[in-house]
Amino acid sequence: MDRLAAPVVQFRGVTKKIGSKTIIDNLTLDVPAGCVFGFLGPNGSGKTTTIRMLVGLMSPTSGDIRIEGQSIRTHFEQAISKVGAIVENPEMYKYMTGYQNLMHYARMSPGVTKERIAEVVDFVGLGGRVRDRVSTYSLGMRQRLGVAQALLHRPRLLVLDEPTNGLDPQGIRELRDYLRALSREQGTTVFVSSHLLSEMELMCDTVAVINGGRLVDVRHLHGQPTAHTSATEELITVRFETDQAETVHALIPGSYVEGSSCVARATRADIARFNAQLVQQGVAVYGIIPMRQTLEDQFLAMTREGGVRHD
Ligand SMILES: Nc1ncnc2c1ncn2[C@@H]1O[C@H](COP(=O)(O)OP(=O)(O)OP(=O)(O)O)[C@@H](O)[C@H]1O
Numbered sequence: 001m002d003r004l005a006a007p008v009v010q011f012r013g014v015t016k017k018i019g020s021k022t023i024i025d026n027l028t029l030d031v032p033a034g035c036v037f038g039f040l041g042p043n044g045s046g047k048t049t050t051i052r053m054l055v056g057l058m059s060p061t062s063g064d065i066r067i068e069g070q071s072i073r074t075h076f077e078q079a080i081s082k083v084g085a086i087v088e089n090p091e092m093y094k095y096m097t098g099y100q101n102l103m104h105y106a107r108m109s110p111g112v113t114k115e116r117i118a119e120v121v122d123f124v125g126l127g128g129r130v131r132d133r134v135s136t137y138s139l140g141m142r143q144r145l146g147v148a149q150a151l152l153h154r155p156r157l158l159v160l161d162e163p164t165n166g167l168d169p170q171g172i173r174e175l176r177d178y179l180r181a182l183s184r185e186q187g188t189t190v191f192v193s194s195h196l197l198s199e200m201e202l203m204c205d206t207v208a209v210i211n212g213g214r215l216v217d218v219r220h221l222h223g224q225p226t227a228h229t230s231a232t233e234e235l236i237t238v239r240f241e242t243d244q245a246e247t248v249h250a251l252i253p254g255s256y257v258e259g260s261s262c263v264a265r266a267t268r269a270d271i272a273r274f275n276a277q278l279v280q281q282g283v284a285v286y287g288i289i290p291m292r293q294t295l296e297d298q299f300l301a302m303t304r305e306g307g308v309r310h311d
């Protein structure tokens with residue numbers, strides 16, 4: 001992946017209000033070209049709303065989204081022409097075969113040839129079943145057909161909302177394999193949402209975490225932190241060993257008490273500053289221990305506040 005390439009998607013100060021409720025709050029985020037990008041958040045955090053705006057099903061209240069530099073506000077047609085998406089359930093005619101469904105969509109997309117249909121069918125591994133009726137397909141096969149359809153016009157960006165929902169482990173593995181192949185072999189950027197961190201960890205190069213409509217973290221999973229978290233600003237998680245855990249918790253925003261210690265996520269500089277303040281207040285700190293958390297632990301810690309539901 002070329003890390004210097006211009007981002008495929010740029011969210012800039014995107015806010016969505018419905019009535020008096022702010023669903024998405026000032027989202028600014030870059031999606032690098034050619035990666036599998038995970039959009040992770042608990043239920044109700046705003047993933048679907050963001051995706052609906054990204055694929056043009058809903059307009060932001062303020063802010064803008066650019067797709068390959070084209071604004072969805074001022075150049076909607078050009079911006080959206082670069083996107084293929086499955087949002088909610090893909091519309092399929094169950095009484096027709098997979099192939100007939102693809103032909104139907106191909107007729108609506110200029111320039112899609114029979115060769116292209118064969119290519120996408122092959123790519124998603126639907127070959128043996130494409131001449132069968134969709135009514136006989138498993139959920140996984142319907143989803144492959146949905147992805148094949150979304151890829152027909154060679155989009156630069158493929159957007160999938162919670163694509164692993166309802167798939168069995170084998171289906172999830174296959175989906176993961178072909179999404180990764182799509183980004184690696186064809187340079188297509190894949191934007192995929194989920195509330196399941198374990199899947200994101202295996203599937204994605206980068207994960208953005210959203211909670212309560214706000215971006216809380218962006219993490220590059222196979223190496224250095226992204227631009228959102230420069231090395232000096234990177235948050236680390238540490239355990240303050242102390243017999244006054246509540247006092248430490250009261251001092252450090254976003255921390256939580258666990259047994260006789262307090263777990264906090266902060267930059268290195270802030271951890272040193274908090275420690276100095278604790279010493280000044282006469283709180284005995286016996287140790288500050290870096291925690292090697294799994295992304296799962298970090299995700300739970302980041303989304304702990306506000307009593308959100310995890311499943
Ligand atoms: N049309 C609407 N009117 C009022 N509130 C809405 C509307 N659409 C979404 N919301 C609220 O916005 C918040 C975010 O919803 P959204 O569906 O984007 O979240 P999500 O992260 O996709 O969650 P899930 O995984 O459960 O679908 C939720 O609290 C939801 O109730």
